[in-house]
Amino acid sequence: MTTLPVRPPLARSSDRVIAGVCSGLAAHLGWPVKNVRLGMVLASFAGGAGLVFYAWLWIMVPTADEAARRNARRPASPIAPTVSQPPHGTAHDGTAHDGGTPAGAAGPVPGGSGGTAGPPWFRARGMRYGKEILLGCGLLLVAGIMIAQLLGVDVSLGTLIPAAAVLGGASIAWMQLDETRRAGLVDKTKADQAGGWGRLAAGLALVVAGVLVMVSGSGSWEQTWLALLASVAVLGGVVLVLLPWALKFWRDLEAERAGRIRETERAEIAAHLHDSVLQTLALIQRRAGSEHDVVRLARAQERELRGWLFQDPGRESGQLSDRIKAVAGEVEDLLGNAVEVVTVGDAAMTEAHEALVQASREAMLNASRHGGGTVSVYLEASDGQAEIFIKDRGPGFELGDVPADRLGVRESIIGRMKRHGGSAAILSTGDGTEVRLRLPAAAEHAEGKS
């Protein structure tokens, strides 16, 4: 293995202890997470280098969700092929050391995409100067403490512990910010809101306590108490003054976000209408002379639009009723006569159901072709049994009169149903023909076992 293995982009993983930095790093480097974490802890003892490195990565590296969103936004149109995600399944389990990557993962994708994955997020991150300034301040602080110690100033434990408390509280609050940013972008109704507030409160308490102890030094309780009271009063005043402003700001933000969502939705609807309805209307104008074509186009468009408008995202698709409706649509497009489908109940597709769908398609084709008018299709599925009725109002026919070499009815409908344990009956009078297809529950089970 001389080629460089393709690395997943550096992103903070959702599998995390603190901020997902270690597991993200492990995924990126292809090392076991445990080793990375251990290394980080060991490095922390070396003058806090590990801690600083961790903090730096935390601030600079996006979460996996953010990275995915940024990648997903890149293709300009939904039709354009989406940028393929580098395969990183093997890197996650922690067993893939350098050179140990299976050929299947590294083989088909040469290093090209790995090279392009780096710069964009880095550039995007570079815009966030605020964080860099913060980081700089933190580093300066650390440096200041070190210099002070070098100069012989005694940095006592009494100062360090409150400082650690402040830092800890701040990072807890920061983690919370991280969370809300992610949750707020994904959806606003978070389940763990209570936990989030709890964390924020804990962070605040830590910071306040730390600051108090630091400021008041090792003064008496009385003094501390007074300071606490004063600071709470000041904070309360500040909150009172800033609250209306903050609320307004928050509302504006909400309004802007809602507006953006509406705008996106509108754009999506516009795109859909353009692709479907406007195109069909243009076609209808060109074909205005042919009544047959106009009706057919209008029916097809109506079907498509209904499907789009009334689609229930919570419902399983690919059920028997969906297949029957799809087949009815095909027959409508093919022959131009309307096929009205009414369904009661539903069932998951099985092999026998597929045969039922194919048989009813054949029956619909016959009904539309020979009946010459609207075809009525009725599907009733319950307790595993499925029945389909296909009715037309044509002149009717005698099954005996159908030439022996015409296989449509005998093979594709009756024979097919029998082979799958169902039955088919054809009732034809001068007023029309009805094909009755029935697939009992037992047949379905037998089919499922074989």
Added chain:
Amino acid sequence: MNTAQGTGAGGARPVRSARVVIVDDHAIFRSGLKADLDASIEVVGEAATVEEAIAVIARQRPDVVLLDVHLPGGLGGGGREVIAGSAALLATTRFLALSVSDAAEDVVAVIRAGARGYVTKTISGAEITDAVFRVAGGDAVFSPRLAGFVLDAFGTAPADIADDELDKLSARELEVMRLIARGYSYKEVAKELFISIKTVETHVSAVLRKLQLSSRHELTKWAAERRLL
């Protein structure tokens, strides 16, 4: 939509003319429908909004109102609100719901408000004429799709006791509904079940009554959940 086809030969229809009000917010649809209706049907008024409709119906007292399910104006209730606003006239004025929506909640809502039937807007002139006469005569007009809704809502298992059970259909009513869902006209249903057209009409009216009166809250819930066509 073959519901009302072939019933003209039934003969026993006492109603052969009707005064009709058309309520629909699309002028093109109103004029098209007017042109399609039989000459024996007199269109005595038109309305495009809920308020207009209630006013025109109160003034003209038509036999039948052809009522679009979706209408602007009022409190946003559409056709349902028109029927509610004309409640005093329900004994003499019948409502036939016309819809392009096909969504169960719309259809069931307007039927439960008091409409005597429901047809889709793609229905042909002859069929709508027949449906108007049928509704004017006090019968119910069920399209295959409405029959399908009823079967879906009430379940396909027959009631144990077929008398005054409002939440279930009797075995005979189920048979009639099934045949209508399969595209049979009333006449064909009668022939298939060896009963008279009058009996078929009685069964359909009974189902309509159950649909309107059943207090089963699942019915409304079912309709609200079933948003697909």
